[in-house]
Amino acid sequence: MTHPTPPESGSVETDDDFTIRDKDNIAAGVDAEVFTANQRIFSGSLGLIFAAACILYTTFHIFVMNFYPLETWLYRLIHVSGGLTLGFIFFSARAFPDELGHKQPVKPLEWILLLPAALLIFTAFGQIVLAIATGDLVPTGAPKDKMLLTFGYPIIIGTALAVLVSWISPVRDRSRIALPDILLAVAAITVGAYIISHAEFLRMRAQVFPHVNDMYAAIAGIVLILELTRRLAGLALVVIVGVFIAYGFIGPWLPGVLEHRGYAPERFFAFIYTDNGILGPTTAISSTYIILFITFAAFLQASRVGEYFVNFAFAAAGGTRGGPAKVAVFSSALMGTINGTSAGNVVSTGSLTIPLMKRVGYSPQTSASVEAAASSGGQILPPIMGAGAFIMAEITGIAYADIVVAAVIPAALYFLSIYFMVDKEALKQGMRGLPREDLPEFGKLARQAFLFIPILTLIGALFLGYSVIRAGTLAMVAAAVVSWLTPFRMGPKQILYAFEIAARMSLQLVAVCAAAGVIVGVIALTGIGTRFSSMLLGLAEQNQLIALMFAMCVSIILGMGMPTTAAYAVAASVIAPGLIQLGIEPLTAHFFIFYYAVMSAITPPVALAAYAGAAIAQSDPMKTSVESFKIGLAAFVVPFMFFYSAPLLMQGEWHQNLHAFVTAALGIYLLASGIQGWFFGAIGKVLSVVLMIAALATIAGGLTSDAIGVTMAAVVFLIQRKLLDKRAMTTGSP
Incomplete structure (x- = not known):
């Protein structure tokens, strides 16, 4: 669970839910760094040392990507090992309590585990340092016992003991690093050093005849990755990875398509820690695109451009009916597109929008649900x-x-669906917006529209043919330059701060992508992806709709409790090949899977974005997740829409694309009206069902179905108007 930073000092309390800030900067503090419940906050010399380590980590990536490319394995191993090291430094095994009480000494049981763990891990560390310095490594064909007693056994046993003692140790001072976590950080460096120094050998032998030390280094590395993933993303992904690892060994005893011939532990684990698994596509993405755009987001955060985005949304929509909910839709869209996690976006913008939604009349549960649905859409x-x-x-x-162009209409339909849902809710409840005198002046903010230049620079550079890395770097530079036109100028200090927070912001996704790489490696080794595709073909019996329904369920289930990036990467590895074999276009198949991986953040029973919103709104988490699902329900049909209508992915002529968008938008509006029971006034259950059927007809995209849908909607409208005329004279109500 995450906690937003407290309100600024000197603010004035207006009610129990919200603290008024300067109306011209109502979003003050929304760009402040968010600290998780188990995150350490260092100060003094320790803070400077670890801030420097974060800056070095981010600078390394930006420098290598732009100026000095490194060999692929070396770069990705430094990325993973550095991320693990920083992760154990900054994040405790458990949440810190609000009150720590008196200082707790190290207990005898902790020492019993700590001392041998330290001895073993530092033995392994010393051995690999000595081997690198002398060139006495473990070449292919080396005796099995070479470095086994001084590296293999010590690294795996020491790592296991350090993880265990980190679990049983009481949580102590938030400003100091715990001894077990120091050992885990050293273990991460040791594993990385071994694999980097032996990469030349591992490329050849990992899949055929690995050395036993390769296996122990890989197992220790996987344990470290899973432990950091547990600390940063919860148990869901850890359990899924555990199931896939278990499958690698129990496969020979499983029936049907799940059966495989089995693998020796040495080959299995060594294979997983290569570019077929952990160092494969998921880490390739986290070490380039993810770290790049998290750094870009950090630049926007450090220059406080995020505040401008939210202020702009308040100025544009805050005064309309249910204004804060519409602000949540707009601001979460702007912030969410540069934020790698739905739950993180909920915390950053929801700390402002949720209390304001409650202020204008939305219930705590609805407020949290709207923010969760909007943030996920980013x-x-x-x-x-x-x-x-x-x-x-x-x-x-x-x-x-091509992917960005294809995403435009589905994204527009998603946010239209959320907008219509909150607007209908506001109509039903008779809500008003925030008083205009409490909102920023739109004209003043419009004159600062140059703050959109970093985003426009990114888009323009990409469409001019620049690489993604170069475009992202130019956007960072643009953010720094533009900041000089504001009171929050980015000098060397602010740029270093952006690099510092970028490293901390990236750690969750580094761990998650590495963990997802384990799954990808198991799929590649066992061939389960191909057999799963065959099973999907058999179940669907060449019926694409059945296959898509199955793919939807799998994507949502895999995404529960996992960040979008990991959920999509895993689901794409398992499901996409089967959909493509059924004749579905690759772009459509992958968009379909990605869309539902995103929706998993608001799908009960494990809806991370909804849970984050519930914590801020102080509402029931499960009820909030159910309502967020309801608010996003209209959006759940969008992937089926672009499956049946390729122009919704910009795959047709311009007039076909326009027609598809207009009719789909009408369908989304009708569907939202039916779900909320409000068309041009309140409607009963029967008319709501008719509207939903009309919505599905217009969504289909054909001229005949469009005509049927429009006709049905017109009939509902005429019936409703007639009822309104009769009842208005007798009851004075719709």
Whole structure:
């Protein structure tokens, strides 16, 4: 669970839910760094040391990507090992309590585990340092016992002991790093050093006859990745990875398509820690596109451009009926497209929008649900799509520009659906917007529209043919330059701060992508992806609709409790090949999977974005997740819409694309009206069902179905107007 930074000092309390800030900067503080419940906050010399480490980590990536390319394995191993090291430094095994009480000494049981763990890990560390310094490595064909007692056994046993003691140790001072986590950080460096120094050998032998030390290094690395993933993303992904690892060994005893011949542990684990698994496509994405755009987001955060986005949304929509909910839709879209996690976006913008929604009449549950649905949608909004566009480009080989263009209409339909749902809710409840005198002046903010230049620079550079890396770097530079036209100028100090927070912001996705790489490696080794595709073909019996329904369920289930990037990467590896074999276009198949991976963040029972919103709104998490699902329900039909109507992915002539968008938007409006029971006034259940049927007809995209849908909607309208005329005279109500 995450906690937003507290309100600024000197603010004035107006009610129990919200603190008024300067009306011209109502979003003050929305760009402040958000600290998770288990995150350490260092100060003094320790803070400077670890801030420097973060800056070095980010600078390394930006420098290598732009100026000095490194060999692929070396770069990705430094990326993963550095991320693990920083992760254990900054994030505790458990949440810090609000009150820590008196200082707790290290207990005897902790020492019993800590001392041998430290001895073993530092033995392994010393051995690999000595081996690198002397060149006495473990070449192919080396004796099995070479370095086994000084590296293999110590690294795996020491890592296991350090993880165990980190679980049982009491949580102590938030401003100091725990001894077990120091050991885990050293273990991460040791594993990385071993694999980097032996990469030349591992490329050849990992899939055939690996050394036993290769296996122990890989197992220790996987344990470290899963432990950091647990700390940063919860148990869901860890459990899924555990199931896939178990499958690698129990496959020979499984029935049907799940059966495989089995693998020796040495080959299995060594294979997983190569570019077929952990160092494969998921880490390729996190070490380039994700770290690049998180750094871009950090530049916007450091220059406080995010505040401008939210202020702009308040000025544009805050005064309309249910204004804060519409602000949540707009601001979360702008912030979410550059934010890699739906839950993180909820915390950053929801800390402002949720209390304001409650203020104008939305219930706490609805307020949290709207923010969760809107924040999740930011992941499908071009040009960045929470790094999803780049992941899709990497996996499919489809040009980034084509993916971004294809994403425009589905994203517009998604946010239209959320907008219509909140607008109908506001109409039903008779809500008003915020008083105009409490909102920023639109004219003043319009004169600062130059703050959109970094986003426009990114889009323009990409469509001019620049690489994604070069375009992202230019956008960073643009953010720094534009800041000089504001009171928040980015000098060397602010740029270094942006690099510092970028490293911390990226750690969750580094761990998650590495964990997803384990799954990708198991799929590649066992061939389960191909057999799963065959099973999908058999179940669907060449019926694409059945296959898509199945793919929808799998994508949502895999995405529960996982960030979008990992959910999509895993689902695409398992499901996409089967959909493509059924004749579905690769772009459509991958967009379909990606869309539902995003929707998993608001789908009960494990809806991370809804849970984050519920924590802020102080509403029931499960009820909030159900309502967020309801608010996003109209959006759940969008993937089926672009499956049946290729122009919705910009795959037709301009007039076909326009026609498809207009009719689909009408269908979304009718569907939202039916779900909310409000068309041009309140309607009963029967007319609501008729409207939903009309919506599905217009969504289909054909001229005949459009005519049927419009006719049905017109009939509902005429019936409703007639009822309104009769009742208005007798009851004075619709």
